[in-house]
Amino acid sequence: MYRALLFLSRLMAILGGIMLSVLILLTVFAILGRLVDRLFHWMVEEGVLAGLGQWMIDAGVGPILGTFELIEAGVAFVIFAFLPICQITGGHATVDIFTSSMSEGTNRVLRGATEIVFAFVMVLIAVQLFGGLMTKYSSGQTTLELQLPVWYSYAIGLVGASLAALVAVYVAVVRVIEMVSRRVILPPDLGAEH
Numbered sequence: 001m002y003r004a005l006l007f008l009s010r011l012m013a014i015l016g017g018i019m020l021s022v023l024i025l026l027t028v029f030a031i032l033g034r035l036v037d038r039l040f041h042w043m044v045e046e047g048v049l050a051g052l053g054q055w056m057i058d059a060g061v062g063p064i065l066g067t068f069e070l071i072e073a074g075v076a077f078v079i080f081a082f083l084p085i086c087q088i089t090g091g092h093a094t095v096d097i098f099t100s101s102m103s104e105g106t107n108r109v110l111r112g113a114t115e116i117v118f119a120f121v122m123v124l125i126a127v128q129l130f131g132g133l134m135t136k137y138s139s140g141q142t143t144l145e146l147q148l149p150v151w152y153s154y155a156i157g158l159v160g161a162s163l164a165a166l167v168a169v170y171v172a173v174v175r176v177i178e179m180v181s182r183r184v185i186l187p188p189d190l191g192a193e194h
Contacts, residue, residue, distance in 0.1 A: 002088075002186065005167050009084035012163055016081025023074045030067040037062035066146035073153035080160025084167040087118070090187070105182070112172070112179040119172035122165040129158045 040061065043053030056062075086092050099107055133154035141150045174185050 001170065005084070005170055006088055008163055009088045009167060012081045012160060013085040016078050016160070019074050019081065020078045023071050023078065026064070026067060026070060026074075030064045033061075033063040066143065066148075069143040069146050069148065073148075073156065076153045076157035077160055080157055080164050083122070083160065083164035087122075087164065087167045087171055088186075108175075108179045108182070112175040115168070115172040115175040119165070119168035122161070122168040126158065126161040126165040129154055129161050133158055 036056070040053040040056045042048075044050045044057065099110060102110075133151050136149070136151040136154055142148060143150060171186065178185050
């Protein structure tokens, strides 16, 4: 089970990285599009190469329509795409000022308790996203500029949130088993080095 979830978590992180790269490029092109749009309109108003400026405006060179809507939908996926890999590898940042001096048994109990709370929160988020998806799907609501169904954003976010919830529940169960059996099943947490 660990290997399958690790594979899916890595795949999700790769997809999240690709989506984030696309969103960054989209943002850059949107900003450049607005800048050249202003330039072309200035050229027409001031009479500096007005023909070229008008030709570029007529050709549609300028801002990208619906950029905000596309970025908003993509970020919903990106946020949840990286959570599973952080959870299954123990890559979340930790502050262990107090826990570093505690016994291994105490740390095992704390780790188990935090994993249970995290799993509960991730399941709650996934359930709420599913509820939002169903509401938006049944309402038929669309975005303002591109007229894309709003439920698309919820659906792609739910993919990552569902995997994150599954991984969080798995890790919580394993940490509880580790706590009870006093043995290490999952690789040690990576955490953040201070």
